[in-house]
Amino acid sequence: MHTARIRRIGIAAVAALSVFTLAACSNAPAAEYDPDEEITLNFTWWGNEDRASRYQQLMDKFTEQHPNIKIEGTFTDFASYYEKRATEAASGGLPDVMQFIDSYIGQYSENGQLLDLNTMSDYIDFSTFDDLMLSMGRVGDKQLALPGGFNVWSMSSNKALLAEYGLDEYEGGTSWEDYSAYMASVTEATDGALYGGTDYTQRIQDFEVWLRQQGQELYEDGALGFTEDDLREFWQLGAADRDGVTAPQNRLEEVAPQTGVAAKMTATELAWSNAMVNYQAESGSEEFSLIAPPTSDPNAKDLYRQGGNQFAIAATTKHPEAAAMFVDYLVNSADAGAVFGTSTGFPASTSRLAGTKLEGADLKVSQYLDSVADRIGPTPPIQNVPYGALEAVFWDLGKSIGLGAISIDDAVQQFFDEAAVSLD
Secondary structure (H helix, E strand, C coil), X not given: CCHHHHHHHHHHHHHHHHHHHHXXXXXXXXXXXXXXXXXXXXXXXXXXXXHHHHHHHHHHXXXXXXXXXXXXXXXXXXXXXXXXXXXXXHCCCCCCEEXXXXXXXXXXXXXXXXXXHHHHCCCCCCCCCCHHHHHCCEECCEECCEEEEEECEEEEECHHHHHHXXXXXXXXXXXXXXXXXXXXXXXXXXXXXXXXXXCHHHCHHHHHHHHHCCCCCCEECCEECCCHHHHHHHHHHCCCCCCCCCCCHHHHHHHCCCCCCCCCCECEEEEECCHHHHHHHHHCCCCCEEECCCCCCCCCCCECCEEEEEEEEECCCCCHHHHHHHHHHHHXXXXXXXXXXXXXXXXCXXXXXXXXXXXXXXXXXXXXXXXXHHHECCCCCCCCCCHHHHHHHHHHHHHHHHCCCCCHHHHHHHHHXXXXXXXX
């Protein structure tokens, strides 16, 4: 993507966020729930058709139990999801119930955009969560979201496809240089018919893990926790891989929004642990594995539990009690566990976990979480930073580097320029 367009996207996102912070927001009106009142709730999420099908099953089951409550669901891809939410927030028109990721909650908490779920304790059971799970959606003393599931950063590996070429999987947990060597061995052995992986330096989450391996964080007290030299060094890590080792960026653009591993173009992909279930389904391959990401320090607490599938209620909802009942169903029902398994994260509540049958790919997620337990450290606290805008800029700059449209030095400068605007 052209660098000028990257700047427009970043600044537009920040501008939208700036507008919605000025929008007047009030707490949801206090009212008694009337089981005879006809209610319609708007519910939105990001995802694909598979996720939409699963949510539709849950919405139908919920309506069977509460015939007076109709759920109207909509979804988009992740790239445009928060742009739409920012626009809605600016006009005071957020959906009643929203899927959230923990890194965005801080932006929406600052000016009362989200309902404090503590006020809905008559309709939501909090006892099924431990305090770590609750903390993923807590800002100060307000519980602004609840996780349906949590994820840990991981590597998805197409074991079945590698076996077709007589190749072994990456062993996991070795250095970044070793992982690059592994990717090169796959690409060379298949003469490019299968690439070892994609350029991991495009993902801000990989950068975050790399920083944590050095005792740093992505954000500290609402500011960047790293320097220009740190970012330059990280992007430079992938320079040699971009020369024929990892899947070419122009080829990846052709299969987007699918990833390289879902399109069976690459053998591995670094992503959240729930992604493996989706990759296996999308690719049609018989067997995937979850493997520990590379690390520059095997003793570092570089991984953490991320509330990647949380649910929040707009402070402006006209039906807070009904919305709370629906959120409770999403995070606590055995139905949710049975329908979703681990595809949106490992169940965060004991009641949702009770409904999850851990077998096949879902069992692999559980086993992976056990295998990396020693690497899991504290979850970064929620901060009021425009995470989405900066993640998008990081992603677009990474792709531009891959396309040869911008130098690493210029990309570093542009990222910090964008960050200065976004964090102001």
